Amino acid sequence: MSDMEQFRQETRAWLEENCPAAMRTPVTTDADQFWGGRNPNPTHPDQVVWMERMAARGWTTPTWPAEYGGGGLDKEEAKILRQEMGRIGARRPLESFGIDMLGPALMKYGSEAQKQEHLPKIIKGEVRWCQGYSEPGAGSDLASLQTRADDQGDHYLVNGSKIWTSYADKADWIFCLVRTDNSGTKHEGISFLLFDMASPGVTTKPIKLISGSSPFCETFFDDVEVPKGNLMGELGKGWEIAKYLLTHEREMISGFGMMRAKKTLGETASENWGRAGERLDNAPLRHSIARFDLDTLAFACTMERVRDESNAGQGLGAASSIFKYYGTELNKRRNELLVSASGDVALEWDSEASRGGAISRDWLRSKGNSIEGGTSEVQLNIISKRVLGLPS
Amino acid sequence: MALVLNEEQQMLRESASGFLDENAPVAALRALRDSENLQGYSAELWQQMAELGWAGIAIDEAYGGLGYGYTGLGVVLEEIGRRLTASPLQSSVLTSATLIQLAGNESQKQALLPAIASGQTLATLALQEGRVHRPTHISTTATAADNGYLLNGAKVMVLDAHVADTIIVVARTSGTTDDEEGISLFLVDSGAAGVKAEAVTMVDSHNAGHVSLTNVAVSEDQLLGELNNGYAALSKTLDIANIGLSAELFGLSTEAFERTMTYLRERKQFGEVIGSFQALQHRAAEMFAELELARSIVLKALHAIDSDSDDLPKLASACKAKLCEVAARVSNEGVQMHGGIGMTDEFEIGFFLKRARVLQHTFGDYHHHLDRFALLGGY
Numbered sequence: 001m002s003d004m005e006q007f008r009q010e011t012r013a014w015l016e017e018n019c020p021a022a023m024r025t026p027v028t029t030d031a032d033q034f035w036g037g038r039n040p041n042p043t044h045p046d047q048v049v050w051m052e053r054m055a056a057r058g059w060t061t062p063t064w065p066a067e068y069g070g071g072g073l074d075k076e077e078a079k080i081l082r083q084e085m086g087r088i089g090a091r092r093p094l095e096s097f098g099i100d101m102l103g104p105a106l107m108k109y110g111s112e113a114q115k116q117e118h119l120p121k122i123i124k125g126e127v128r129w130c131q132g133y134s135e136p137g138a139g140s141d142l143a144s145l146q147t148r149a150d151d152q153g154d155h156y157l158v159n160g161s162k163i164w165t166s167y168a169d170k171a172d173w174i175f176c177l178v179r180t181d182n183s184g185t186k187h188e189g190i191s192f193l194l195f196d197m198a199s200p201g202v203t204t205k206p207i208k209l210i211s212g213s214s215p216f217c218e219t220f221f222d223d224v225e226v227p228k229g230n231l232m233g234e235l236g237k238g239w240e241i242a243k244y245l246l247t248h249e250r251e252m253i254s255g256f257g258m259m260r261a262k263k264t265l266g267e268t269a270s271e272n273w274g275r276a277g278e279r280l281d282n283a284p285l286r287h288s289i290a291r292f293d294l295d296t297l298a299f300a301c302t303m304e305r306v307r308d309e310s311n312a313g314q315g316l317g318a319a320s321s322i323f324k325y326y327g328t329e330l331n332k333r334r335n336e337l338l339v340s341a342s343g344d345v346a347l348e349w350d351s352e353a354s355r356g357g358a359i360s361r362d363w364l365r366s367k368g369n370s371i372e373g374g375t376s377e378v379q380l381n382i383i384s385k386r387v388l389g390l391p392s
Numbered sequence: 393m394a395l396v397l398n399e400e401q402q403m404l405r406e407s408a409s410g411f412l413d414e415n416a417p418v419a420a421l422r423a424l425r426d427s428e429n430l431q432g433y434s435a436e437l438w439q440q441m442a443e444l445g446w447a448g449i450a451i452d453e454a455y456g457g458l459g460y461g462y463t464g465l466g467v468v469l470e471e472i473g474r475r476l477t478a479s480p481l482q483s484s485v486l487t488s489a490t491l492i493q494l495a496g497n498e499s500q501k502q503a504l505l506p507a508i509a510s511g512q513t514l515a516t517l518a519l520q521e522g523r524v525h526r527p528t529h530i531s532t533t534a535t536a537a538d539n540g541y542l543l544n545g546a547k548v549m550v551l552d553a554h555v556a557d558t559i560i561v562v563a564r565t566s567g568t569t570d571d572e573e574g575i576s577l578f579l580v581d582s583g584a585a586g587v588k589a590e591a592v593t594m595v596d597s598h599n600a601g602h603v604s605l606t607n608v609a610v611s612e613d614q615l616l617g618e619l620n621n622g623y624a625a626l627s628k629t630l631d632i633a634n635i636g637l638s639a640e641l642f643g644l645s646t647e648a649f650e651r652t653m654t655y656l657r658e659r660k661q662f663g664e665v666i667g668s669f670q671a672l673q674h675r676a677a678e679m680f681a682e683l684e685l686a687r688s689i690v691l692k693a694l695h696a697i698d699s700d701s702d703d704l705p706k707l708a709s710a711c712k713a714k715l716c717e718v719a720a721r722v723s724n725e726g727v728q729m730h731g732g733i734g735m736t737d738e739f740e741i742g743f744f745l746k747r748a749r750v751l752q753h754t755f756g757d758y759h760h761h762l763d764r765f766a767l768l769g770g771y
């Protein structure tokens with residue numbers, strides 16, 4: 001038996017034994033996701049059990065180095081773990097901006113002390129992070145941000161405000177872009193700070209979304225003292241880190257919504273619209289669904305190809321630049337079609353029949369996918385300039 | 393199977409690319425179109441291609457082929473797509489040799505496959521009867537006669553019809569039009585009495601034509617596969633052929649796109665290069681994304697052939713539908729983004745538009761395959 005085959009068998013056996021049954025059911029609402037942190041608020045006790053068991057093996061972050069508590073798996077092993085989790089429908093044990101966004105940047109740009117301090121807590125789900133990038137005047141044009149950090153000798157004094165900060169009211173720490181110098185171009189003089197959301201002077205105010213929930217906030221900083229040691233990377237060189245982190249954020253967002261469905265859209269639509277023989281009754285809807293399924297299949301093949309090419313040492317091809325744009329546009333299409341396919345009950349806002357308007361609320365939330373992390377238009381700008389070499 | 397080209401396939405791509413650049417650029421297709429050549433392809437070029445082993449690339453070594461598999465053939469077809477090269481590779485190798493490998497008995501394989509692999513014999517498939525591809529819509533008849541059958545019917549969209557030596561005729565031996573059962577396949581000599589094969593000038597300047605069959609006598613030995621049960625092998629062959637044509641469409645689309653991007657970086661209007669206009673940039677970026685998806689699904693489908701996957705029918709239709717969509721979009725935008733010059737015969741971008749449409753329609757277009765993809769998905 002090859003090493004990989006042995007790894008697969010051991011993994012399979014371990015998952016069988018350790019993944020609680022409740023954690024093998026599909027994630028259908030946001031409440032099914034577990035984020036950890038100081039105040040974790042699990043909606044099911046097995047969320048904690050499952051996360052802790054996985055974290056103990058480092059499998060909340062399978063490919064992170066073992067010295068910080070990560071799984072230390074190579075790409076091939078990580079793929080096997082993913083496949084084996086998929087086989088039993090195991091949920092992701094921990095949702096985390098620490099894992100998907102900060103971690104990779106911390107490993108590349110953080111000091112050894114910062115890695116020692118933060119990586120293990122991210123891996124164990126002990127600290128929940130939020131992202132302080134956008135400001136009222138700095139969205140797509142992120143580099144025009146104005147939140148200031150002034151050097152006070154032994155600490156920085158942070159003043160300003162952020163907006164659209166996802167889960168700021170639930171997060172323990174923030175990674176935050178601040179301006180430390182105004183003298184150069186807008187991309188210069190930006191620094192990358194890490195600080196505790198419990199610091200005096202930090203306040204958050206939830207913003208209600210069109211979906212009715214309030215996952216993001218306005219975040220205000222009023223004379224917040226941040227120790228000097230919390231600067232990540234070089235002073236004034238935060239823009240490079242910000243962009244690096246965004247590539248990981250975009251990767252995360254492009255995968256949103258792809259695995260939630262229990263039934264295919266074709267099945268759902270057949271139940272509600274009826275069938276004419278072998279075909280879904282409504283031909284235009286059938287066409288839209290088939291196109292969606294086709295693009296979803298081709299997109300999944302692209303993710304697979306890019307991953308396999310990178311594993312084969314062929315580098316990360318230009319194809320990865322399309323993930324954020326394509327994945328989010330697909331997810332919006334899926335949600336539009338789900339509303340069409342599900343029948344009018346899906347438009348009820350809080351009835352039992354509509355499971356509290358679940359489909360509508362997801363549909364409305366999906367609109368943000370092509371805005372958060374850089375809008376679709378910004379992604380297309382990036383592809384045309386960086387990949388296709390078209391001039392500004 | 394990891395979704396990448398292995399080293400052997402990458403080398404094949406490089407050598408195919410070099411060879412075709414030298415011997416079969418788009419200008420060669422124009423020259424062929426404008427010449428008096430009645431054959432519709434360059435015999436000399438075909439001989440060279442056969443010497444490179446391309447005619448036997450997916451044929452088993454036991455029958456004189458290279459046994460590289462369909463991913464290898466796909467790589468070559470992609471490069472051919474970039475240059476719009478006219479040759480019997482699609483009719484004889486991709487389609488007919490595949491069908492003979494799938495359905496033929498030992499003596500048929502021995503008689504035909506080595507000859508196809510060496511480029512000496514050209515074979516083609518005579519399937520379509522109506523205005524669009526519908527593979528069960530067969531009313532050509534094969535009626536039992538002494539020691540064999542008599543074939544009667546008319547076929548259209550037969551690739552390389554007038555130059556083929558062997559024509560694989562899809563005929564009905566029982567059942568009624570549109571039944572899967574009752575379809576049988578026959579190996580017909582193009583010189584046999586009652587066979588009339590005519591070339592039709594197509595928009596893409598590649599070979600296709602009509603075949604009529606009037607009381608064509610064939611023996612039992614010429615039956616390819618089982619009587620009445622030819623459809624399964626035919627259907628699988630069409631899946632494979634559609635994936636091969638998708639690889640060609642991918643090459644064609646990539647080349648048309650790259651030429652368009654070059655133009656966007658050079659052409660100036662309003663004092664700026666037109667590639668600086670965001671309206672064009674976003675359309676270009678969207679096409680780039682679609683081409684990346686196209687590349688992935690073509691490779692996935694080629695691997696599905698080589699690994700004998702159960703998903704082949706669904707992947708084949710997915711692949712062809714996607715490539716039809718992408719090729720249509722990219723070839724249309726190619727003309728649009730070149731402005732007036734894109735409309736001229738002198739400029740080459742129009743050749744891509746024309747070839748794309750014929751390839752899209754060959755063995756089923758977007759609508760046919762998207763419908764089949766949905767049906768195979770259960771709706």
Ligand SMILES: Cc1cc2nc3c(=O)[nH]c(=O)nc-3n(C[C@H](O)[C@H](O)[C@H](O)COP(=O)(O)OP(=O)(O)OC[C@H]3O[C@@H](n4cnc5c(N)ncnc54)[C@H](O)[C@@H]3O)c2cc1C
Binds near residue numbers: 139381
């Ligand atoms: C659900 C959600 C969660 C979020 N979470 C966070 C978070 O946790 N932390 C955080 O910092 N931020 C977060 N954001 C903010 C997000 O990053 C910004 O909303 C986004 O970058 C767009 O900025 P904006 O809202 O100011 O829109 P604007 O930049 O004002 O854009 C408005 C419109 O103009 C278009 N546009 C702008 N510039 C161009 C251009 N150059 N070319 C073409 N079109 C252009 C945009 O595409 C858009 O359609 C979140 C947003 C959402 C929706």
